[in-house]
Amino acid sequence: MIRFEDVSVTYDGATEPTVRGVDFEVPEGELVLLVGPSGVGKSTLLGTVSGLVPHFTGGTLRGRVTVAGRDTRTHKPRELADVVGTVGQDPLSHFVTDTVEDELAYGMESLGLAPEVMRRRVEETLDLLGLASLRDRPIATLSGGQQQRVAIGSVLTPHPQVLVLDEPTSALDPAAAEEVLAVLQRLVHDLGTTVLMAEHRLERVIQYADQVALMPSPGATPLLGNPAEMMAVSPVYPPVVGLGRLADWTPLPLTVRDARRRAGALRDQLAHPHPQPQPAGNRAARAARVGAGGTRQAPVSAKAPTSAPTRRWRRPLRKPTTPSATPSAVAETRSLSVRRGHVEALRHVTLTITPGETIALMGRNGAGKSTLLNTLVGLVPPTTGSVLTTGVPPHRTAPPDLVRRVGLVPQEPRDLLYADTVAAECAAADRDAQADPGTCRALVSELLPGIQDDTHPRDLSEGQRLTLALAVVLTARPPLLLLDEPTRGLDYGAKARLVTLLRGLAAEGHAIVLATHDVELAAELAHRVVLLAEGEVIADGPTAEVVVSSPSFAPQVTKILAPQEWLTVAQVREALA
Amino acid sequence: MTDRSGLHPGAWWLWALGLGTAATRTTNPLLLALLIATSGYVVATCRPRAPWSRSYSAFLKLALAVLVIRLFFAVALGSPIPGTHVIVTLPEVPLPHWAQGIRLGGRVTAESLVFALYDGLKLATLLICVGAANALANPSRLLKSLPGALYEAGVAIVVALTFAPNLIADVQRLRAARRLRGRPDRGVRGLLQVGLPVLEGALERSVALAAAMDARGYGRTAEVPPAVRRTTAALTLGGLLGVCAGTYGLLTAAGGTYGLPLLLAGVAAALAGLRLGGRRSLRTRYRPDRWDVRAWLVAGSGAAVAALLTLASTSDPKALHPGVVPLVAPALPLWPAAAVLIGLLPSFVAPKEPS
Numbered sequence: 032m033i034r035f036e037d038v039s040v041t042y043d044g045a046t047e048p049t050v051r052g053v054d055f056e057v058p059e060g061e062l063v064l065l066v067g068p069s070g071v072g073k074s075t076l077l078g079t080v081s082g083l084v085p086h087f088t089g090g091t092l093r094g095r096v097t098v099a100g101r102d103t104r105t106h107k108p109r110e111l112a113d114v115v116g117t118v119g120q121d122p123l124s125h126f127v128t129d130t131v132e133d134e135l136a137y138g139m140e141s142l143g144l145a146p147e148v149m150r151r152r153v154e155e156t157l158d159l160l161g162l163a164s165l166r167d168r169p170i171a172t173l174s175g176g177q178q179q180r181v182a183i184g185s186v187l188t189p190h191p192q193v194l195v196l197d198e199p200t201s202a203l204d205p206a207a208a209e210e211v212l213a214v215l216q217r218l219v220h221d222l223g224t225t226v227l228m229a230e231h232r233l234e235r236v237i238q239y240a241d242q243v244a245l246m247p248s249p250g251a252t253p254l255l256g257n258p259a260e261m262m263a264v265s266p267v268y269p270p271v272v273g274l275g276r277l278a279d280w281t282p283l284p285l286t287v288r289d290a291r292r293r294a295g296a297l298r299d300q301l302a303h304p305h306p307q308p309q310p311a312g313n314r315a316a317r318a319a320r321v322g323a324g325g326t327r328q329a330p331v332s333a334k335a336p337t338s339a340p341t342r343r344w345r346r347p348l349r350k351p352t353t354p355s356a357t358p359s360a361v362a363e364t365r366s367l368s369v370r371r372g373h374v375e376a377l378r379h380v381t382l383t384i385t386p387g388e389t390i391a392l393m394g395r396n397g398a399g400k401s402t403l404l405n406t407l408v409g410l411v412p413p414t415t416g417s418v419l420t421t422g423v424p425p426h427r428t429a430p431p432d433l434v435r436r437v438g439l440v441p442q443e444p445r446d447l448l449y450a451d452t453v454a455a456e457c458a459a460a461d462r463d464a465q466a467d468p469g470t471c472r473a474l475v476s477e478l479l480p481g482i483q484d485d486t487h488p489r490d491l492s493e494g495q496r497l498t499l500a501l502a503v504v505l506t507a508r509p510p511l512l513l514l515d516e517p518t519r520g521l522d523y524g525a526k527a528r529l530v531t532l533l534r535g536l537a538a539e540g541h542a543i544v545l546a547t548h549d550v551e552l553a554a555e556l557a558h559r560v561v562l563l564a565e566g567e568v569i570a571d572g573p574t575a576e577v578v579v580s581s582p583s584f585a586p587q588v589t590k591i592l593a594p595q596e597w598l599t600v601a602q603v604r605e606a607l608a
Numbered sequence: 609m610t611d612r613s614g615l616h617p618g619a620w621w622l623w624a625l626g627l628g629t630a631a632t633r634t635t636n637p638l639l640l641a642l643l644i645a646t647s648g649y650v651v652a653t654c655r656p657r658a659p660w661s662r663s664y665s666a667f668l669k670l671a672l673a674v675l676v677i678r679l680f681f682a683v684a685l686g687s688p689i690p691g692t693h694v695i696v697t698l699p700e701v702p703l704p705h706w707a708q709g710i711r712l713g714g715r716v717t718a719e720s721l722v723f724a725l726y727d728g729l730k731l732a733t734l735l736i737c738v739g740a741a742n743a744l745a746n747p748s749r750l751l752k753s754l755p756g757a758l759y760e761a762g763v764a765i766v767v768a769l770t771f772a773p774n775l776i777a778d779v780q781r782l783r784a785a786r787r788l789r790g791r792p793d794r795g796v797r798g799l800l801q802v803g804l805p806v807l808e809g810a811l812e813r814s815v816a817l818a819a820a821m822d823a824r825g826y827g828r829t830a831e832v833p834p835a836v837r838r839t840t841a842a843l844t845l846g847g848l849l850g851v852c853a854g855t856y857g858l859l860t861a862a863g864g865t866y867g868l869p870l871l872l873a874g875v876a877a878a879l880a881g882l883r884l885g886g887r888r889s890l891r892t893r894y895r896p897d898r899w900d901v902r903a904w905l906v907a908g909s910g911a912a913v914a915a916l917l918t919l920a921s922t923s924d925p926k927a928l929h930p931g932v933v934p935l936v937a938p939a940l941p942l943w944p945a946a947a948v949l950i951g952l953l954p955s956f957v958a959p960k961e962p963s
Contacts, residue, residue: 081823112825124816127763127824129748136894141825143890150895169658186824410784434790446785449805463790507790 032193032225033057033080038094040075040084049075052252053094055244059192060223062215062239064230064258067246068267069492069522073197073229076246076253080195080227081117082108099192113142116186120198120520122178131173131181132157132166138189152188160184160214175396176207180214187218194218196228200235201519204395204548205583208235215239231522234269234551234587237262238286259283267523270551270587273600277607290591298592301606360419361386361511361542362407362437367416369402369566376402378566379416384544386510389537391557391574392546393584399566400546401442404513407544408439421510434464438504439513440497445488447500454484456503464507471506478502478532494525498532505536512536514545518552530555554578554586554598574598614656615958617745618753619903624741626910627951630917631733634928635726638940639917639948640733646951647740653955655743667739671732678728682720684712690933691717723932749897756886760827767817774813778806830890837888843881850874902957909953916947 039051050072057063065073078084082103085092096103099114116138119125128134135156139149157163160180165173170181179199186194196215200208216239218224230236237243243261246253254261259282262272271290275283278297284290362384369377377399384390392400405411406418409425418424421436428436441447450456457471464470475482478498488496497517504512514533518526526549533556537543547553553560553574560577562570562584570577575596578584588597597603624647631643655661683698694715701712751762782802786792821827854871920941921928927941 083819083823087819087822108819108822109825109828112823112828115823117820117823119816119820121816124813125820127767127817127821127826129766133748133894138824140891140894141828143828143830143892146892146894149892153894189825405784408788410787430787430790430792434788439788441781441785441788443781446782446805447788449801460789503789 032059032099033227034095034097035076035079036095036097038076038079038092038096040072040079040090040092042088042090045090047250048093049090049249050246050253051250055253055255057193057225057227057242059225060219061241062219062226062228063242063244063255064228064233064236064240065244065246065253066229066233066261066265066267067253068248068524069231069494069520071246071249071251073246077117077195077197077227077229079103080193081115082106082111083117109141112138112191113189114191115193115195116183116189116191117195118179118182118186118197118199120201122175122182125182125185126170126178129169129171130166131162131168131170134170134181134185135162135188138185142189144189149188152190156184156188159187159217161210174207176203176210179203179207179211183211183214187224192225194224194226194228196226196230198230198520199228200230200232202516205235205550207396208232208548209583212236212239231267231520232269232549233267233523234271237269237272258285270600271591274588274591274603277600277604287587287590290587294591297603298595301592301595301597301603359386360384362418362420364403364406364413364418365416367403367406367413367418369399369406369411370414371402371411376566377406380563380566380568382561382568382571384511384542386540386542387537388559389533389543389557390545390559390561391553392544392561392563393548393550393553394563396548398563400563401515402566403563404439404515404544404546407511407513408437409433410439431463431465434504434507434509436509437511437513438507438509440500440504440515440517442515442519444497444500447503448488448496451487452485453482453488453499456488456499457506460503460506466506466508471502474502474505475499492525493520494522494528497521497525497529501532510541512541512543514543514547516547517545518547518549526552550578550584550586551599553584554589555601560584614746614897615744615906615954616753616897616899616903617747617750618897619899619906620745620954621741621750622907623910623951623954624737624744626907626912626914627740628734628737629914630948630951631730631737633914633917633921634944635730636928636930636938636941637726637729638938639928639944640726640729642940642945642948643733643951644736646948647737649952650955650958651740651743654958656746658746660747661743664739664743667735667742671735671739674735675725675728675732678724678731679721682724683716686711686714687717687720687723689717689720689723691719693718693935695721719932719935722935726930726932752893753897755882756889756891757882757884759889759891763821763826767814771810771814775806775810778809782806828890829888832888836884840881840884843877843884845881847874847876847878847881850877902959905957906954909950913947913951916950917944920944920947 034056035053038053039048041048053076065076067073075084078088079092079096080098080103084090086107092104098111101111101114103111126134127137132153135153136149139152144152157166160183162177162180162184165177165181170178173181183194183196183199194215199211199215203211212235215226215228219226219241228236237258240258242255243258243265244253244255245261245265247264247266262268262283262285263276268276271285271287272283275290278293280290280293284293360383364380364382367377367380368375380403392403394400402411406413407420407425409420409428412426418426423436425433425437448456450459453475454472457475458468460466460471461468478501479495482491482495482499488499491499501514517529521529530552533543533545545552545556557574559572560570560574561568562577562581570581575598578586578598579589579593579596586598588599588603592603597606627643627647631640634640651664655664694717697715698713700714703710703712748766751766754762779802782805786802850870851874854867854869854874857867857870917928920943924941924944927939928944930936930938
């Protein structure tokens with residue numbers, strides 16, 4: 032259906048091709064997953080299928096891409112619109128009209144289908160994607176998962192033979208992601224649609240793939256093969272594969288169900304050293320346990336020497352709390368409610384955040400996670416109730432004072448960056464925070480080795496940009512650090528670096544609150560999980576307790592090894608060592 | 609929410625323009641108030657719950673602002689209306705001789721105030737009627753009713769319309785981000801410094817949207833014979849020239865004879881050009897709005913109000929333009945008032961939003 036013949040793409044001004052030597056065929060009716068670290072050219076390869084690369088983006092395409100027999104060199108994107116449907120990561124930038132029904136009809140109108148055909152297909156698609164109850168709704172009022180389904184529906188109505196999806200579930204909460212993936216599964220199984228998809232969150236999608244096209248590194252030739260074989264050699268893999276590799280299972284399991292069937296022996300092996308009830312427990316507890324047991328070690332990063340002379344800017348903010356001392360709160364909210372228009376974004380939220388603690392804030396899209404973070408940093412004043420951050424109400428504190436109390440890395444880290452170069456950005460951050468000149472630059476060099484002074488922030492990768500924003504925020508050394516969806520668009524490598532970094536900060540006494548959909552990240556990092564639903568706190572407790580009991584927020588390792596309470600592959604590895 | 613069984617947006621615009629035309633025919637504050645009440649009632653009963661329908665309150669505020677500014681000018685700059693009822697005498701600012709005819713301060717008479725009030729109210733009513741049309745008719749559905757040849761321009765307008773709210777959201781987000789950097793988030797400087805990133809973001813979004821639209825078949829065209837293409841160009845250009853010349857003829861004293869025919873011929877040629885141009889477009893329409901009996905009734909009620917008030921203003925100018933010198937209390941002329949009430953018809957025939 033899609034045939035790549037020795038394809039390479041070179042963008043204007045680039046010396047090296049972004050992708051090269053792509054030579055494979057996607058058979059009709061299969062779901063092929065494009066896997067690889069950030070920056071290997073997955074999006075570029077997807078773009079060549081719809082013809083947007085190179086017709087829209089510019090650059091030079093060598094070789095040949097044919098879709099349903101049409102050569103993309105001679106067919107412009109608009110002339111491929113009836114055979115290829117493309118959905119990007121951000122559905123909002125895809126919508127042309129303002130209501131669901133019009134959006135579904137838009138593509139067909141452009142193709143000039145007869146009104147009766149359009150009417151029938153819109154109704155069919157509404158049913159297929161479960162959108163019938165939303166047909167008259169303005170698109171702006173829909174949730175993320177609903178928007179992504181509308182985006183998929185809008186390219187389905189012209190009945191394309193090929194669907195191209197670039198990270199369709201990255202921005203979605205676990206339940207919404209399942210919604211979208213169930214739809215894709217149905218399209219492949221029932222309608223024989225060919226799907227080519229790239230996704231970083233492999234734990235969500237790998238089980239649906241018929242084949243995997245692995246792009247191991249930039250410029251390397253992609254390999255096509257069955258998912259289990261490809262996962263055995265892939266540099267990026269989901270936790271279920273990680274556990275399978277650890278336990279030497281062949282072929283590698285790709286689903287929790289497969290893994291559970293094989294996990295009997297592993298469970299027995301793990302049953303004897305009882306798993307820690309709170310493996311990522313607070314510092315004091317961990318210290319106590321390490322002292323007592325000695326077999327299980329705290330994560331390496333937590334032991335990072337904090338008194339080394341080269342790391343003066345990372346000295347501990349507070350002395351590590353001893354088990355007997357009651358930690359003073361770095362922030363607390365009491366019966367906090369926030370109304371926005373007619374929507375009650377937060378209802379009676381009472382929360383205490385103590386130094387050195389990492390809290391994961393989880394819940395559906397629109398549950399109030401971002402609002403809570405914004406309230407803690409003073410962007411949103413409370414409607415009723417109170418919020419205190421390091422003892423002051425943040426919305427009444429002047430910004431220059433506030434940055435030294437609390438820092439937020441927003442969902443789009445680019446919002447924080449104004450300057451043209453990394454050096455200028457750092458100088459501005461030092462001035463804003465009234466820190467010694469060079470503080471921020473030193474942080475950047477520590478967190479992001481090898482970044483040049485004159486790099487434009489726009490040219491950084493997602494992960495690098497996030498880290499730069501983090502460095503800018505950390506320049507003022509706020510005791511409370513907030514992160515909104517930090518792993519959106521990060522691959523496993525960038526995520527692992529972020530985890531190490533945040534663990535180190537927590538060990539130094541920073542309190543960290545992260546709003547995230549990423550259950551694996553929460554399992555790795557958080558001591559405590561707070562679940563929000565419709566603005567209310569519905570669960571608040573140690574990570575293990577909260578996520579183990581939840582079907583949608585439990586990480587894969589927990590599901591595989593239940594009823595034992597393990598959260599991450601790293602824990603299992605330590606226990607076996 | 610849009611209502612598929614809803615009225616044709618064009619009908620709402622004709623109705624509102626009818627009421628607006630009626631408002632320009634009178635300065636009687638009672639009639640104007642009745643017009644405002646009529647349109648307000650229809651908006652209250654028929655307005656859909658949708659983002660664009662919230663614009664009504666913005667138009668109300670704008671109308672109020674217009675009224676206040678008109679009164680302020682009458683007070684501050686004086687008014688040519690002669691009057692005897694002095695309310696207050698403001699200190700007059702002496703102006704140099706070259707500013708003769710302009711007065712700052714001085715006497716404020718009741719007559720000048722009442723005249724300004726009537727005048728401002730007329731303009732305010734017109735604005736409120738336009739606001740009513742905005743609140744009742746979905747702008748993008750109105751654009752969908754455009755002829756095929758204008759469709760692509762229509763999409764550009766729709767995209768531009770959604771651009772503004774996004775831009776405002778961006779500005780708010782980036783100003784919030786300034787606060788996160790520890791810089792003051794208020795003031796003009798703050799606004800200026802986020803300008804560049806906001807424009808950058810807007811540009812990126814536009815490019816992403818353009819890519820999405822291209823990939824979804826926007827701009828696919830049908831092959832048309834060159835003869836048709838040339839005829840289209842000739843008709844459209846000739847038509848536009850005709851319209852220009854005709855309008856000029858109508859407005860100059862000499863061209864009274866050839867003005868109107870030329871204008872009509874120009875319009876006809878331009879319309880034919882548009883229709884022929886539509887052949888290049890492959891597009892079909894999904895569930896177009898139907899112009900049904902209710903649409904006729906709604907549009908007709910607006911037209912009736914306009915026609916009747918125009919008639920009344922010629923037959924009974926006294927009642928529709930109550931005098932200000934000497935000051936008299938305006939009376940409510942009975943049958944023009946009844947005519948205004950015809951404008952309430954849509955609230956009975958138009959489909960209601962289920963609450």
